[in-house]
Amino acid sequence: xxxxxxxxxQMAVSLGFHIIFSCIGMAMPFFMAISGYKxxxxxxxxxxxxxxxxxxGVAIFFAVxxxxxxxxxxxxxxxxxxxxxHAGPIFGMPFSWEGTAFFIEAIALGLFLYGWDRxxxxxxxxxxxxxGISGVxxxxxxxxxxxxxxxxxxxxxxxxxxxxxxxxxxxxxDAWFSQALHMTIAAFVATGFAVAGxxxxxxxxxxxxxxxxxxxxxxxxxxAVAAILQPLSGDLxxxxxxxxxxxxxxxxxxxxxxxxxxxxxxxGIPDEESREVNYxxxxxxxxSFLAHGDFEAEVTGLDAFPRDEQPPVLVTHIAFQIMVLCGxxxxxxxxxxxxxxxxxxxxxxxxxxxxxxxxxxxxxFIAVEAxxxxxxxxxxxxxxxxxxxxxxAVSSMPGLVVPFYLFTGVYLLLTFxxxxxxRRQIKMLPQKYPSSVLNDNE
Amino acid sequence: MLTVVxxxxxxxxxxYVLFGGADFGAGIIEIFSGRVSKKTITHAIAPVWEANHIxxxxxxxxxxxxxxxxxxxxxxxxHIPMVILLLGIxxxxxxxxxxxxxxxxxxxxxxxxTIFNLSSLIAPLFLGIxxxxxxxxxxxxxxxxxxxxxxxxxxxxFCIMLGVxxxxxxxFLAAVYLIGEAEQGEVKERFLKIARNANIxxxxxxxxxxxxxxxxxxxxxxMFWESTAAMVAAVLATVxxxxxxxxxxxxxxxxxxxxxxxxxxxxxxxxxxVQYPVLLRYKNGDxxxxxxxxxxxxxxxxLGLALLVGSVLILPSLFFLLKTFKTKPSFLEKEV
Numbered sequence: 001x002x003x004x005x006x007x008x009x010q011m012a013v014s015l016g017f018h019i020i021f022s023c024i025g026m027a028m029p030f031f032m033a034i035s036g037y038k039x040x041x042x043x044x045x046x047x048x049x050x051x052x053x054x055x056x057g058v059a060i061f062f063a064v065x066x067x068x069x070x071x072x073x074x075x076x077x078x079x080x081x082x083x084x085x086h087a088g089p090i091f092g093m094p095f096s097w098e099g100t101a102f103f104i105e106a107i108a109l110g111l112f113l114y115g116w117d118r119x120x121x122x123x124x125x126x127x128x129x130x131x132g133i134s135g136v137x138x139x140x141x142x143x144x145x146x147x148x149x150x151x152x153x154x155x156x157x158x159x160x161x162x163x164x165x166x167x168x169x170x171x172x173x174d175a176w177f178s179q180a181l182h183m184t185i186a187a188f189v190a191t192g193f194a195v196a197g198x199x200x201x202x203x204x205x206x207x208x209x210x211x212x213x214x215x216x217x218x219x220x221x222x223x224a225v226a227a228i229l230q231p232l233s234g235d236l237x238x239x240x241x242x243x244x245x246x247x248x249x250x251x252x253x254x255x256x257x258x259x260x261x262x263x264x265x266x267x268g269i270p271d272e273e274s275r276e277v278n279y280x281x282x283x284x285x286x287x288s289f290l291a292h293g294d295f296e297a298e299v300t301g302l303d304a305f306p307r308d309e310q311p312p313v314l315v316t317h318i319a320f321q322i323m324v325l326c327g328x329x330x331x332x333x334x335x336x337x338x339x340x341x342x343x344x345x346x347x348x349x350x351x352x353x354x355x356x357x358x359x360x361x362x363x364x365f366i367a368v369e370a371x372x373x374x375x376x377x378x379x380x381x382x383x384x385x386x387x388x389x390x391x392x393a394v395s396s397m398p399g400l401v402v403p404f405y406l407f408t409g410v411y412l413l414l415t416f417x418x419x420x421x422x423r424r425q426i427k428m429l430p431q432k433y434p435s436s437v438l439n440d441n442e
Numbered sequence: 443m444l445t446v447v448x449x450x451x452x453x454x455x456x457x458y459v460l461f462g463g464a465d466f467g468a469g470i471i472e473i474f475s476g477r478v479s480k481k482t483i484t485h486a487i488a489p490v491w492e493a494n495h496i497x498x499x500x501x502x503x504x505x506x507x508x509x510x511x512x513x514x515x516x517x518x519x520x521h522i523p524m525v526i527l528l529l530g531i532x533x534x535x536x537x538x539x540x541x542x543x544x545x546x547x548x549x550x551x552x553x554x555x556t557i558f559n560l561s562s563l564i565a566p567l568f569l570g571i572x573x574x575x576x577x578x579x580x581x582x583x584x585x586x587x588x589x590x591x592x593x594x595x596x597x598x599x600f601c602i603m604l605g606v607x608x609x610x611x612x613x614f615l616a617a618v619y620l621i622g623e624a625e626q627g628e629v630k631e632r633f634l635k636i637a638r639n640a641n642i643x644x645x646x647x648x649x650x651x652x653x654x655x656x657x658x659x660x661x662x663x664x665m666f667w668e669s670t671a672a673m674v675a676a677v678l679a680t681v682x683x684x685x686x687x688x689x690x691x692x693x694x695x696x697x698x699x700x701x702x703x704x705x706x707x708x709x710x711x712x713x714x715x716v717q718y719p720v721l722l723r724y725k726n727g728d729x730x731x732x733x734x735x736x737x738x739x740x741x742x743x744x745l746g747l748a749l750l751v752g753s754v755l756i757l758p759s760l761f762f763l764l765k766t767f768k769t770k771p772s773f774l775e776k777e778v
Contacts, residue, residue, distance in 0.1 A: 056543055063539035066492055067532040073502045074528055077517030084506050085514035089737035092507025093744045099496070099503050100752030106492035107759045111766060114489040118766055165737075167744040397521050397592055410529065414536055421540060428545035 001401045007079040007394045010404040012376070014072055016369055017411045021065030023368060025105070026139045026184065027191035027222070028058045029132030032112075034218050036125050046211055049433035050218075051128075052116075054195075056425065058131070059113050064414060066106070071407070079400070083383050083393035086162055090155050091148040093167035098141035105134035139187065140180040147175035150375070151244050152384050178240040179375070182233045185226050186371065189330055190364025192223020197361025200354040202426065211436040213348050216357070223364075224334030230327055235290070241378075242291035245385060246300035247309065248378035251316035253287055253299075254280070260298035262287040267321055270313045275302075277317075311380045319373035326367035333360055443746035444736055450749045451504045456710055458497035460615065460703055463608075465494045467616025469534060469562020470609060471636050472555070479620070479629055480555075486623040488542055489767045493760060495535065507745050511735040512721050516572075519581045523568045523596045530565030533557050563609060570608030573713075574601035578660055579723040603654040607647040611706065614640035618686070618702045622695035634690065641683070648709075665716040675712035679705045 001009075032054045039047035073095075077084045108130035115124050148154075154170030155162040196219040203212040242249045249255075254270040254277045255262060264287040268280020288297040302310050333356060340347045347353055383390040394400075429436045468483045487494075506513040517524065534557075541554035575581070575596035585591035617637035624630040655662035666672045686701040719731040736742065 060539055060543050063492065063535055066495070067535040070495070070499055070502075070531055071528050073499055073506075074517070074524060077506060077513050078521050078524060081514040081518045084517070085510045088506040088510035088513065089508070089741040092503065092737075092741065093748065095503045096507055096745050096748035097752070099500050100748065100755060102499065103493065103496045103752070103756045104759055106496055107756070107763045110489040110493060110763055115766060165740050167741050395518055395521065397518060398588060403521075403525050406525070406529070410532060414532075417536075417540060421544060425543075425545045432545065 001404075003398065003400045004391050004394050006400040006404045008390065010400065010407055011075065011079055012373075013404070013408050013411060014068065014075055015372065015376075017415075018065065018068040018072055019368060019372060020365055021061050021068060022135075022139055022142075023187035023190050023365070024058070024061045025065050025135040026132070026187040028054060028061070028195075029109075029128055029135055030188075031191070031195060031218055031222065032058060033125065033128045033132060034222075035214070036128055038214075040121055040125060044435075046214060046435040046438060049435045050211060050215055053425075053429065053433060053436070054215075055113055055128075057422075059109065060418070060421065062106075062109055064418065066102075068411075069102070078403070079395055080383065080393045081395050083388060086388065087149075087384060090152075090162055090165050090167060090170045091145050093171045094141040094144040094148075098138050098145075101134045101137040101141060105131055105138060108134065136184055136187075139184060143180045143183045144171050144173070144176040146375070147179045148173045149383065150179070150248075150379055150385050151175035152387055157387050174244055175240065178233070178237045182230070182237050182371070185230045185233050186364070186368050188226035189223055189230055189327075190368050192219045192226065193330060193333075193357075193360050193364040194362070195219040196223060197357050197359075200357035201361075203348070204351065204354050204358070206437075207349070208439045209436075210438050210440050211433075213440070216348060220334075220337050220357075223330075224337045227327070227330040227334035228338075231331055234324075234327065238290060239293065242299070245379070247302065247305050247311055248316070248374075249291060250300060250302045250304075251311040251313045251378050252320040252374055253291075254313055254317040255287065255299060255301045256313075257303050258298065258301040260288070261285045261296050262291070262299035262301075264290065265317075268317075270317050272313050309381065311378050316374055316378045319370040319377065323367045323370040323374060326363040326370070330360060330363055330367070333357075443739070443742040444733075446746040446750065447504060447508050447736075447742055448732060450746075450753075451501065451508070452714070454497050454500040454504065456707060458495075458501060459612075459710060460706055461490070461494035462497055463566070463612040463706075464615040464619045465491050466534070466562050466566045467612035467614070467640075468620060469538075469558055470566075470613045471616055471620070471633075471640070473559045473563075474636055474639075475632050479624075479632060482620060482624050482629055484542060486620060487538075490763065491535075491538065493763065495531070498531075504745065504749075508737050508742060509721070509732065509735045510737060512730050515581070515722055515730060516576060519592065519595055520572055520575055522592055523571050523575065527565055527568040527572065530561045530568060534561035534565055537561065566608045566612045567602075567605040570605030571596050571601040573608070574604035576722050577717050577720060578658065579727070580725055581722065582725040598658055600651070600654040600658040600660060603647065603651045607644065607651050610640055610644040610647045611709070614644050615702055615706065618690070618698050621690060622699065637690065641687075662716075666712065669712075669716050672712040672716045675708040675715070679708040679712075 032051055035047050035054065036051040038044070039051055108127045111119065111127040112124065112131060115127065119127070148170050151174040152170075153173040154166040154168070156164045196216045199212040199215040199219070203209055203216065206212065238249070238252075241252070253262075254265050254268065256270075256275040256277075261284065263282040263284045265277050266281040266283065268277040270277045285295040287299055289295045291297065291299050302313065337347070337353075340353075379385055381389050381391065383393045465487055468487055472480060472483055502513070537554045537558040541551060541558060544550060544554070578595070578598070578600055580595040580598065582590050582594070585594075614637060617633050617640050621630055621633045621637060624633055652663045652666075666676065682701050682705055686698050686705070689697045689701065719733055720729045721732055721735070722730040737745075
């Protein structure tokens with residue numbers, strides 16, 4: 001494997017691993033806080049146990065997220081030293097704020113996990129909310145930094161050097177808002193569906209169990225609202241990308257030739273040699289409308305860019321299709337959940353619905369990984385869009401394939417242990433938390 | 443603002459060495475203290491370990507935003523020890539958390555503990571190696587081959603000795619800290635003994651660092667000798683040792699910790715003072731200094747601002763965290 005590919009793969013594995021824990025760290029504390037709020041309001045032990053069970057999950061995932069995040073802060077330099085040497089002073093600002101947010105998150109989490117009997121109940125509850133707020137803030141800061149790579153701002157680039165650096169302008173680049181919004185909502189969708197799916201599975205094994213029902217309700221209400229809002233934020237992102245990074249949009253949509261009007265290509269396998277998309281459904285005018293809000297608008301195709309400035313089409317297009325497909329399914333499921341629970345109280349007693357939730361467990365995280373692939377692969381061959389090529393930024397140390405295999409191995413091992421650990425937690429639920437076996441009417 | 447940023451860099455590094463160091467040290471001395479101490483160690487570090495390790499992220503962020511050339515050059519030439527340090531940090535943090543939260547206690551605990559102990563040793567070893575490699579002056583920008591470029595700068599007696607010294611120092615810090623955390627007399631005695639041994643090991647390995655430096659042709663002793671401030675710091679660190687032992691045997695809790703922190707400050711301070719303003723030295727004698735690599739003023743202003751506002755938010759919360767968990771030792775009994 002050549003050095004550049006190894007470095008990109010290591011970055012992809014590290015980010016793909018870390019992003020799961022970031023999403024959980026952003027959304028899960030709020031689920032925990034909702035359940036904690038219900039406990040403080042009703043005094044039912046079920047809610048206290050649910051809060052505790054979830055907080056153990058948060059603690060385990062937070063620890064893995066914290067160390068994999070530490071790895072990333074080093075990897076930026078280990079893999080891309082040239083990039084960091086130039087970019088650090090420009091886009092470092094959100095990271096310096098992220099450090100603060102992360103620090104507060106860790107402190108608040110310590111208080112929440114170990115402070116049950118030592119803090120005033122509402123102060124304790126508040127510390128849980130602070131975990132969530134600072135988790136979301138951390139996520140937004142990091143995504144703002146990524147936004148800068150897509151939409152560089154706050155400097156003048158003259159002969160390979162940055163001048164007139166303005167870190168504030170760099171942080172509030174054109175991409176930061178639409179990206180941060182999309183990512184934050186995605187975190188709630190993905191975590192919500194994962195949690196609901198897991199509890200739905202346990203509820204199927206243990207029908208009428210009140211503990212899992214409450215868990216599904218909390219997770220699904222949040223996830224459903226987020227999943228319904230997500231297509232709107234996606235539309236905002238797409239219009240934004242069409243404006244700022246037409247090459248990325250063309251790769252997402254597999255639009256090889258500039259068209260007016262442009263058809264939306266659904267599915268299919270793009271062939272980068274023949275510049276065609278096989279087995280796809282074409283919907284005339286739709287892309288023009290989605291990208292620019294006008295059925296007759298011209299949409300820039302890949303042919304507008306020299307071959308060596310075009311992103312890989314196959315990966316970007318397919319990842320985009322996967323993301324949209326998962327997102328659509330979840331939005332429909334969310335809509336169904338909200339409508340049916342409103343009309344029909346016993347939705348969670350219906351096995352078919354629980355099975356749908358079980359099947360949807362990984363969809364949110366698949367969508368997150370796919371969406372992240374679109375952002376990153378769609379930016380290629382640039383590391384700073386239009387300014388610096390990824391191939392010019394990579395470390396000159398030979399043999400980068402070794403750390404790639406090393407970290408991939410460690411992350412695989414951690415994934416395996418985490419799954420195993422979760423199963424053990426679930427197995428011990430009845431012993432550790434007596435209210436988790438209570439039925440509806442008890 | 444440059445001064446503010448440098449101050450925060452120094453403070454974050456000191457905080458990481460003190461708090462993260464005591465944390466690593468706890469993993470090291472668990473090897474020697476066995477089962478009895480495990481509960482004390484777990485309870486002492488569980489609520490605070492995450493916070494203790496975020497200081498390192500602050501150091502990294504300050505480096506790459508404020509002193510990008512140093513961050514880029516060390517990431518390039520010291521890639522290998524940095525990767526090993528990272529693997530140590532990852533394995534240690536996860537093994538500790540898994541051990542703490544695993545719902546079932548069985549043989550898996552042995553694996554968690556082994557990984558936790560080993561990685562607690564590896565991470566500080568390579569932290570010391572990195573520190574040595576930065577200033578030893580073997581980083582070669584025109585290397586003959588892979589070994590010269592990526593191994594020789596850190597794989598030598600001096601760096602390894604500094605790594606050993608770091609492990610000993612961290613173990614000492616942890617032992618001094620844990621004496622105050624231990625509830626039972628038996629465990630306390632154990633930690634006292636370990637603190638004594640770690641103290642002896644720290645002094646000996648500290649001396650060996652100077653010898654290894656001479657042997658590697660690096661005039662560390664002369665640099666110390668020629669700097670009044672460094673000599674004063676060394677003398678103060680040594681003189682305060684008997685005081686610390688007197689206080690430990692008197693069963694004081696806070697004063698020995700403060701003294702151990704003071705000694706660490708003296709050691710770190712002297713180390714950077716004699717190098718000042720050098721942060722990274724090349725083989726040909728060129729160096730990257732703290733002023734020559736500093737990012738433009740606009741960046742420093744934002745970084746300094748973020749750090750100042752951040753510390754206004756962090757320090758009170760950190761104080762609240764420590765106050766909540768470190769002032770009521772009765773909670774240990776309840777949980778155990």
